[in-house]
Amino acid sequence: MVIVMNPTATAEQIKRVIGRVHNVGLRTHIVEGEFRTIIGIIGDKKTIMSLAVEALEGVEKAVPISSSYKLVSRDFHPQSSVVDVDGVKIGGGALVVMGGPCAVESREQLLEAAEIVKAGGAQFLRGGAYKPRTSPYAFQGLEEEGLVYLAEAKAATGLKIVTEVTDANAVDLVANYADMLQIGARNMQNFHLLRAVGRSSKPVLLKRGLSATIEEWLHAAEYIVNEGNYNVVLCERGIRTYEEYTRNTLDLSAVGALKHLSHLPVIVDPSHGTGKWHLVRPMSMAAVAAGADGLMIEVHPNPAEALSDGPQSLNPKNYMSLMNDVYKLSEFLKTQSE
Incomplete structure (x- = not known):
């Protein structure tokens, strides 16, 4: 249930409502809107229904939430959220791009990739230091050494760092280097890990699972938000x-569906979504047209020599061309909506 307070509700009236909820053993999540405060209630359904909060002063209405994911639903938070990653805002209307190699392979490779990504206008450098691979014989990443190189690339370029964390025990370590913690597709329902990043102060990028429904994906986000971390961005991949022609089937309808169901920002990864570099451009353009808040694109100085996901990585020339096109499209769409 969400309790919508009157625009004229006083701080004392809001405090009284929150106290009433806490007194019966329920939890609250507060959303301070521009004009009014919304109080989300989490806990036993029967207890919630017995509150009779609409009789309290300052309450405009109480609205039951039928979905089992509460905190990430638009019913709970009608306004679209903006996630601020150390000054870069995702969901604020401007297109955000995360670019870089699938894996951190060496210091030289990463610094070269970072310079390319920066020159194209992206705001984030992506790169995996820990790589959960299908085969145990595939390159597994440089681990903390890779994190050190990411930090060095950030210092050299000013790019924000987004990188994957694969183990709950490594959250604090990765958070020391990264600006944003990525939960990969294979870990979307690793609930222990979701709770761990939910207790972190760092924003989280939550990728869709390999075969996950939109509802399962939103439930995964709920695990994170329920721990107190509201800074979650969803990534369709x-x-x-x-x-069988493409690596995966990129579900761009998920962008519109998520915008309807949830207040969380949504970005799209056309590299993993297709597995083919020549499909990255058209799917990037389509994602922007569908309303995505950003893109995650694999970029490598020399894709033919990449240790991971070379066939879906853009070379510098193709990346520069794509960035020119997606930003032009984004600006055009903004003028049409004004």
């Missing part, structure tokens, strides 16, 4: 279907 394709799902497994019967199609």
Whole structure:
């Protein structure tokens, strides 16, 4: 349930309502809107329904939430959220781009990639220091050494760092280097890890699971937000279907669906979504047109020599061309909506 307070509700009236909720053993999540305060209530349904909060002064109405994911639903938070990652805002209307190699392979490779990503106008450098791979014989990443290189690349370029954390015990370590913690597709339902990043102060990028429904994805986000971390961004990266030509099937309808169901920002990863570099441009353009708040694009100085995901990585020339096009499209769409 959400309690919508009157625009004229006083601080004392809001405090009284919150106290009433806490007194019966329920938890609250407060959203301070521009004109009014919304109080989300979490706990036993019967206890919630017995509160009769609409009789309290300052309450405009109480609205039941039918979905089982409460905190990430638009019913709870009608306004679209903006996630601030150390000054870079995701969801604020401007297109945000995260670019870089799938894996941190060496200091030289990463610094070269970072300079390319920066020159194209992206705000984030992506790169995996820990790589959960399908095969145990595939390159698994440089681990903390890779994190050190990411920090060095940030110092050299000013790019924010987003990188994957794969283990709950490593959250604090990765958070020491990264500006944003990524939960990869294979870990979308690793609930222990979701709770751990939910207790972190760092924003979280939550990728969709390999075969996850939108509802399962939102429930995963709920695990994070329920721990107190509201700074969650959803990333559509394709799902497994019967199609074999592409690596995955990029579900761009998820962008519109999530915008309807949830207040969280949504970005799209066309690199993993297709697995083919020549499909990254058209799917990036389509994602921007569909209303995505950002893109995550794999970029490598020399994709032919990449240790991971070379066939879906853009070379510097193709990356520069794409960035020119997506920013032009984004600006055009903004003028049309004004």
